[in-house]
Amino acid sequence: MKTDGILVLDFGSQYTQLIARRLRENGVYAELAPFNISLDEIKSRAPKGIVLSGGPASVYASDAYKCDMGVFELGVPVLGICYGMQLIAQHFGANVAPASKSEFGKAHLDIVEKGGIFAGVSQNCVVWMSHSDKVEGLPAGFKVLAKSENSEFCAFGDDGRKVYALQFHPEVAHSEQGAVMLKNFSKICGLSSTWNMGSFAKEQIAKIKETVGDDKVLCAVSGGVDSSVVAALLAHAVPKQLIAVFVDNGLLRTDEARMVEEMFKTRLGVELIKVDASELFLSRLKGVSDPEKKRKIIGETFIEVFDTEAKKHGDVKFLAQGTLYTDIIESSPVGASKTIKSHHNVGGLPKDMKFTLLEPLREIFKDEVRALGLELGLSRDVVYRHPFPGPGLAIRIMGEVNKESLELLRKADVVLREELKSSGWYEKTWQAFCVLLNVRSVGVMGDNRTYENAVCVRVVDASDGMTATFSHLPYELLERVSRRTINEVAGINRVVYDVSSKPPATIEWE
Numbered sequence: 001m002k003t004d005g006i007l008v009l010d011f012g013s014q015y016t017q018l019i020a021r022r023l024r025e026n027g028v029y030a031e032l033a034p035f036n037i038s039l040d041e042i043k044s045r046a047p048k049g050i051v052l053s054g055g056p057a058s059v060y061a062s063d064a065y066k067c068d069m070g071v072f073e074l075g076v077p078v079l080g081i082c083y084g085m086q087l088i089a090q091h092f093g094a095n096v097a098p099a100s101k102s103e104f105g106k107a108h109l110d111i112v113e114k115g116g117i118f119a120g121v122s123q124n125c126v127v128w129m130s131h132s133d134k135v136e137g138l139p140a141g142f143k144v145l146a147k148s149e150n151s152e153f154c155a156f157g158d159d160g161r162k163v164y165a166l167q168f169h170p171e172v173a174h175s176e177q178g179a180v181m182l183k184n185f186s187k188i189c190g191l192s193s194t195w196n197m198g199s200f201a202k203e204q205i206a207k208i209k210e211t212v213g214d215d216k217v218l219c220a221v222s223g224g225v226d227s228s229v230v231a232a233l234l235a236h237a238v239p240k241q242l243i244a245v246f247v248d249n250g251l252l253r254t255d256e257a258r259m260v261e262e263m264f265k266t267r268l269g270v271e272l273i274k275v276d277a278s279e280l281f282l283s284r285l286k287g288v289s290d291p292e293k294k295r296k297i298i299g300e301t302f303i304e305v306f307d308t309e310a311k312k313h314g315d316v317k318f319l320a321q322g323t324l325y326t327d328i329i330e331s332s333p334v335g336a337s338k339t340i341k342s343h344h345n346v347g348g349l350p351k352d353m354k355f356t357l358l359e360p361l362r363e364i365f366k367d368e369v370r371a372l373g374l375e376l377g378l379s380r381d382v383v384y385r386h387p388f389p390g391p392g393l394a395i396r397i398m399g400e401v402n403k404e405s406l407e408l409l410r411k412a413d414v415v416l417r418e419e420l421k422s423s424g425w426y427e428k429t430w431q432a433f434c435v436l437l438n439v440r441s442v443g444v445m446g447d448n449r450t451y452e453n454a455v456c457v458r459v460v461d462a463s464d465g466m467t468a469t470f471s472h473l474p475y476e477l478l479e480r481v482s483r484r485t486i487n488e489v490a491g492i493n494r495v496v497y498d499v500s501s502k503p504p505a506t507i508e509w510e
Contacts, residue, residue: 005030005031006020006028006185007030008051010053011067011083012065013055015054016032017032018172020032022171027192028183028186035052036065042074049076049078049079049185049188051079051084052071052080054082054083054130055082056083058096069091077188079163079165079166079185080163080164080166081165082131086131086135089135092163094136094139095136097133103151104130108125108127109154109155110147113146117164117184117185121184126176127169127176128168129148141158142165143157143158154168170182197375198375200372201376205236205237208358208360212237212358216316216317217243218243218309218310219242219244222388223259224387225370228373230322232270243313245273245306246260247306248277249278249302250278251391251394253388254413257274267378277301280301280305294401294510295510298394306355317356318356318357319358324365326366370383386431395508398435412436416432416434417432419477419484425459429459430460431460432458433458434458435509436453436455440454443494451493452493454496455485455494455496456498462507467501468502470500481495482495
């Protein structure tokens with residue numbers, strides 16, 4: 001880690017990376033580490049401050065997650081959030097117990113100490129609570145910084161030791177001035193706003209050069225934003241060692257393969273090798289309906305195809321891919337977080353893989369990737385394409401994947417994208433796609449009974465993919481999408497709209 005950064009110890013909150021992200025948005029470098037990282041490793045990173053994240057456990061449980069308490073002896077400021085706050089309270093002698101009433105959602109902050117971490121924060125501002133435990137007393141040597149309706153110790157701190165604790169989550173957007181609080185903490189750490197995506201680009205290019213050395217790198221290209229940015233980074237870092245491979249897995253949208261080839265050739269200046277493995281993927285997916293099995297089959301088959309291609313180019317040591325933090329947090333536990341679903345490029349990869357993974361984007365979010373892409377000179381139409389999952393349409397078909405279902409879904413997807421773009425809504429939304437439900441319903445067309453498939457339209461608004469809300473599209477637009485889909489796609493007689501948000505749903509259906 002950079003010597004002028006903040007280290008965030010992850011105790012399992014789904015929003016831990018948001019802490020690092022908010023700090024980076026303020027121009028302060030921050031990175032994550034598991035809660036159980038050794039004290040020697042922490043010292044080797046020489047952080048200027050440490051944040052203890054939230055998490056799903058209780059500090060009084062016999063198997064509670066604990067970091068090395070030597071972090072409080074390092075002489076750097078420490079901030080505890082939610083679980084981290086309760087860990088601080090317990091460590092310094094206060095009691096933590098189950099609350100008589102859980103507290104989830106908005107609360108109003110009554111600030112007692114207006115300076116320090118609450119400098120510039122307005123009285124009675126809204127913050128976001130998510131906890132079932134409470135601190136029953138103030139630890140010795142600490143003072144109350146803020147209260148809320150349900151907590152007289154909503155925030156406390158010790159300026160002498162520079163240890164601070166917040167019961168709420170300043171990192172989430174629902175905490176109105178949470179970013180200000182985190183910026184104040186970075187100032188307490190003696191840090192100024194000097195880090196940006198330009199800094200990140202230089203760091204990653206240098207890191208790639210150091211890691212790769214004289215070896216060759218096979219870059220897995222999907223044509224999406226993430227893999228395009230990774231390819232651009234590699235083209236800057238190790239252009240003569242880069243082997244960019246695009247695998248047509250048969251699970252792409254209409255004309256996707258052609259557009260990817262054209263984009264890399266004319267806009268990125270990167271020579272692209274195309275491998276048509278559609279029949280192989282579809283044969284492996286035959287009869288498979290479980291989404292986790294689909295993802296793992298796709299991940300393993302990708303590696304097999306890449307391995308075959310790599311052998312044509314001599315000894316290729318590294319496989320580069322566009323893994324983001326959202327993939328990591330949903331696919332594999334970081335610190336103490338829970339697995340939500342496997343991503344083909346994380347939890348879906350085979351354990352005996354011969355490649356060494358190179359994932360320069362694994363600590364950042366989609367919006368940061370887009371900013372990085374612009375920094376590297378990619379065009380806006382490449383950078384701001386809607387996200388498209390690596391497993392492709394396989395996870396947008398409920399049940400078995402076959403050519404007939406893929407054809408239906410592709411045609412419906414074309415209608416949706418055409419209508420969004422012609423109405424100006426494509427640029428206003430984060431992601432839009434159709435899901436083939438493989439559920440048949442009765443309809444009537446031309447006085448005749450039909451019994452055909454239903455398709456679900458999913459359009460969401462988001463900033464980083466960690467949370468999302470369904471897009472409030474005009475009824476007229478939804479009506480056009482429905483009418484065109486039913487009239488133009490034989491085999492579909494019903495269109496529904498998904499009005500669930502993330503959480504509790506995920507963006508993709510599988």
